[in-house]
Amino acid sequence: MLKKILRGLFTVIGLVLGYLLASIILRGNYFSQLRNNDVEKIIFIVFCVLVLGIIFFIISPWINSLILKLMDYLERTIQKIPVSEVLFGTGGAIIGLIIASLLASSLNRISSGAFAYIFTIIFIIVNIIMAVFGADVAIKKREELINLFYNLRKSGVGKEKKSKGVSKGSPKILDTSVIIDGRIFDICQTDFIEGTLIIPGFVLKELRHIADSSDGLKRNRGRRGLDILNKIQKELNIEVKIYDKDFPDIQEVDLKLLKLAEVMKGKVITNDYNLNKVAEFQGVPVLNINELANAVKPVVLPGEEMTIQIIKDGKESGQGIGYLDDGTMIVVEGGRSHIGETREVTVTSVLQTAAGRMIFARQKN
Known part of the structure; x- marks a missing residue:
């Protein structure tokens, strides 16, 4: 396609050059008779146009070959040069040309006559x-x-007051339960959260519906x-955006959230366990607040000793229940008879679940 375009372009150039050549020739003294005869003048111009047009049409494949080889050479040469060198080299050349133009504009005023060509x-x-x-x-x-x-940008950012930041992380879409x-x-x-926080319009609608509920707890x-x-x-x-677009063909809010994430x-x-599982099945990335909370809880190993208050009885016979400061439940064997007391216990095992x-x-003594 490029060869055809170039061949047509060179043919047009040949036709134009033929017309210009014929015009120059007709201005000379040797062809004064042609200038007086309009028919012969037109025939001569057409002849020159066609001859040069045909010549350029014939030689255009060789010219195209040279141009394509030159382009290929330049492309291979540029590919070997790092992008940073190309960008900085171009910028430096532009600055150099600007400086040269400023110098020339001041010298141009004193150049005149024969000095103009030299200048x-x-x-x-x-x-x-x-x-x-x-x-x-x-x-x-x-x-x-x-x-x-980099240093200028860093110092400029340091001087500015804190403002809403735009992070490079992926958008984070908030669920109703986590809000x-x-x-x-x-x-x-x-x-710890990077990226824009997205609050969908349908989540806002659900929140308003819950806030207007007749049930006091839900309200x-x-x-x-x-x-x-x-x-x-x-x-x-952090940047916060309200996403007003809805998905009318999807009824459930959880499915709308997953579709929006896609x-x-x-x-x-x-922090919805069921939404987490559906998202895993559909391949949608999820950040679960409960999983994060469990991950940052202190590690407890079997054999460690701690002091807790037994608050209530457990499900099994003789068990007592206590809690750590972070809400972790501790099941104490034989703790039912010591409800309300603070006891020293020894860890026997740890069970990690999604919940x-x-x-x-068990009690130490």
Whole structure:
């Protein structure tokens, strides 16, 4: 396709050159008779146009071959050069040309007459020298320039006041349950969450519906969720966006969340165990707050001793139940008779489940 375009282009160039050549010839003294005869003049112009057009049409394959070889050579040469050298070399050449133009504009005022032609030649040479010089300096100093730009950017960011940050991480889509839970606010405050927080419109609608419920408990949960959203928008140094687009063909909110995560190539933040399993089945990335909480709980090994208060009886006969400060449940063998007392216990085993961690212990003495 490129060869055909180039051949047509060179043919057009031949036709134009034929017309220009015929015009120049007709201006000469040797063809004054043709100028007076319009028919012969037109025939001569057409002849010159056709001859040069045919010549350029015939030789265009060789010209195309030379151009393609030159392009291939330039392409292979540029591919060997790092991108940073190309960019800095181009920038340096442009700066060199700007400096040369500024110098030429001041010297152009004093050049006149015969000096104008000499000045034009000097101007072209100076442009070439300055372009090569600028490109060479920029390539050799590119590491220093990169460090300079980085330090300027870093100092500029340090002087600015804290503002909503835009992170490079993938979008994080908030589930209704994790908004009501409220721990997402504390996690975002620690800067462990990267990327834009996405609050879908259908999640907001569900929260408002819960906040307007006649059930007092549900109403309080919905209002708590709305309060958490307001705190996230006003107090967090992270970008928050409301996504208004809905998926009318999907009825369930959980499925809408998974569909939105696929569309935005983001991750769903939730503490809903069932949503987590459905997301794993569909291949949608999920960040589960409960799994994070379990992961950061202190590790307890069998044989360790601790002091806990036995609060209530367990399911099995003679068992007592106590809790650590982080909410981990401890099942104490023979602890039922010591409910309300603080006892020293020894860990016998640890059971890790998706719902949390459970520790089994027995009384020390």
